[in-house]
Every structure is written in C-alpha cells, then in structure tokens.
Amino acid sequence: MDPIAYWNEQAGPRWVALQEQLDRLLNPLGLRAMKEAAIRPGERVLDVGCGCGQSTLQLSEQVGADGLAVGVDVCQVMLARARQRANWSALNWSALFWQADAASHPFHEDPFDAVFSRFGLMFFSHPQQAFANLRRALYPGGRMVAVCWRDLEQNPLFEVALRAAAPFLDLPDPTPHDLPGPFSLAPPGKAEQLLIQAGFAAVQCQPFEDRISVGGLEESTDFLLQMGPVVPLLAEATPCTVAQVKARLRQLLQDYQTSAGVFLPTANWLLQGISQQAA
Numbered sequence: 001m002d003p004i005a006y007w008n009e010q011a012g013p014r015w016v017a018l019q020e021q022l023d024r025l026l027n028p029l030g031l032r033a034m035k036e037a038a039i040r041p042g043e044r045v046l047d048v049g050c051g052c053g054q055s056t057l058q059l060s061e062q063v064g065a066d067g068l069a070v071g072v073d074v075c076q077v078m079l080a081r082a083r084q085r086a087n088w089s090a091l092n093w094s095a096l097f098w099q100a101d102a103a104s105h106p107f108h109e110d111p112f113d114a115v116f117s118r119f120g121l122m123f124f125s126h127p128q129q130a131f132a133n134l135r136r137a138l139y140p141g142g143r144m145v146a147v148c149w150r151d152l153e154q155n156p157l158f159e160v161a162l163r164a165a166a167p168f169l170d171l172p173d174p175t176p177h178d179l180p181g182p183f184s185l186a187p188p189g190k191a192e193q194l195l196i197q198a199g200f201a202a203v204q205c206q207p208f209e210d211r212i213s214v215g216g217l218e219e220s221t222d223f224l225l226q227m228g229p230v231v232p233l234l235a236e237a238t239p240c241t242v243a244q245v246k247a248r249l250r251q252l253l254q255d256y257q258t259s260a261g262v263f264l265p266t267a268n269w270l271l272q273g274i275s276q277q278a279a
C-alpha cells in the first residue's frame, strides 16, 4: 500500500486514538535525540513526520517566542490532533503544523537551522531523494538529528506480540528493508550511507538502547495488541484466537514486568549530520 495512504487511512486514526500512550512510550527516545540537537532560542526547526505533535511542541518550547518549530506530516488526522494540542498549550505562537510530503516539499525556499525526527524518516518510497530534500531544507552548517529503530528482533515493542501470535496464526514474512516501514533504516550502515549521499558531513549513526513503558501489565497487553505488525493478523482472527494471543502476550510480558510497570528494551539508531552545502 502507498505509505501516505497507509498513514491517512489505517495507521493515523490508530495513532490518534493511542496518542497519550504512544507519547509516554516514545518520549524518552525522542528526548535523547533532542538533547543531541541542542536547539537554541530563536532557531527555526523542522520536525519530520511529527505525527500528533509532542516533539514539535517540545521543540517550540526550546526555540521560544523568537524561533519557530514546524511539524510536517502527511497524515491529516494526526496533524489535526497536533494543532489542537498547540491551541491548548501556550506554545501556539512558535509551533506550526504543515500537511506535506517531507520527501518533496520545497523547504529550501525558507531554510531551517535544524531538522529533527522521532521515528519519522523510515516511510519514504524513495529515501535517497527524501534525504537530499531534507539536506536542502537546512542552511549550510544546519544539523539533522533523528532517531529510528534497529531491527524488529531487538525491539520487543513490535516483536513480543508476534511471538505471542506465532502458535495460533501464520506470521507474514517480514517487510523487506528496501520498502517503507518501521525497520527500513535498521540495517547497519544504511542510514549513514543515505545521509552521506544526500550531502551531509560529519555523519554519525550511533546505536543506543533504552527501556520504555506504557504502564502496567494489563495496559501494556491491551496496547501491544493495537500496535505494529500484529494488528492486521488479529483483524482476520476469530475472537477465540484473539483471546489466546492476548493470554499468551500477557504471560510473555511478565518477563519485562517491574514494580514500576512493564519496561520493554529498545534498540535504536541516533542519526546525525551537518548540511555542508548551500540550499
């Protein structure tokens, strides 16, 4: 399915419904990358694939009244949630949300000091062109900082629900890394290569790990059945099979349970580069 249609028609409404839990989960990983971006007051920052806007609002707080944080996304319903949150917060003067394809939008007409992304760079049909467009979005010397997933096997957030489903359902083949999807930048060296080809200098792609939590055992079980590659499998399954998968998932998640909730390990890449050419 075309990735833009996928986000608008399938994943986007789900992300809006689960926005609070997703923000709780992904926030520590986004903040880790944002720390590296070292955003300064007065800067113009682009947040690629901003979704429901949590990271854009955090960036707008950092740039302050003299700066601008622009969240760009293709998904209308997620942007509607992001705009609503900006209106509720005191930050609406320095946060804007644009509906556009980040792969081709002419950002270079009014360049940025920094491009940031929290898990928004993996869904381009033509990543090489998209990364080149994001490099052109920056002033010379401008920086790109992003976080993306390493492989599915290293990320129980996606993998544990599939493991729970395996005894009861036929699992699909994993999406090849050359197609858009959460793990398209997972192969070691791939994102680094894309950044270099796009004209970035001082390119770094560092692995980092962290544990993330959505809450206790019941909440984590319900949440994981609504996210990731298990969702289309369960949509086709009988209620009895869904109940079996849920019971097994609940059991598997006990391995990750602590007194503070269920904590899942994650394996990520932290991507960084500097634009070395004029837009």
Ligand SMILES: C[S@@+](CC[C@H](N)C(=O)[O-])C[C@H]1O[C@@H](n2cnc3c(N)ncnc32)[C@H](O)[C@@H]1O
Pocket: 003, 004, 007, 022, 026, 048, 049, 050, 051, 052, 053, 055, 072, 073, 074, 075, 078, 100, 101, 102, 103, 117, 118, 119, 120, 121, 123, 124
């Ligand atoms: C995994 S979600 C991450 C959302 C948000 N950054 C977060 O961390 O909550 C990926 C986001 O990228 C957006 N996206 C996918 N392809 C895009 C494109 N070509 N241009 C802009 N946004 C895109 C999706 O609509 C979705 O909101």
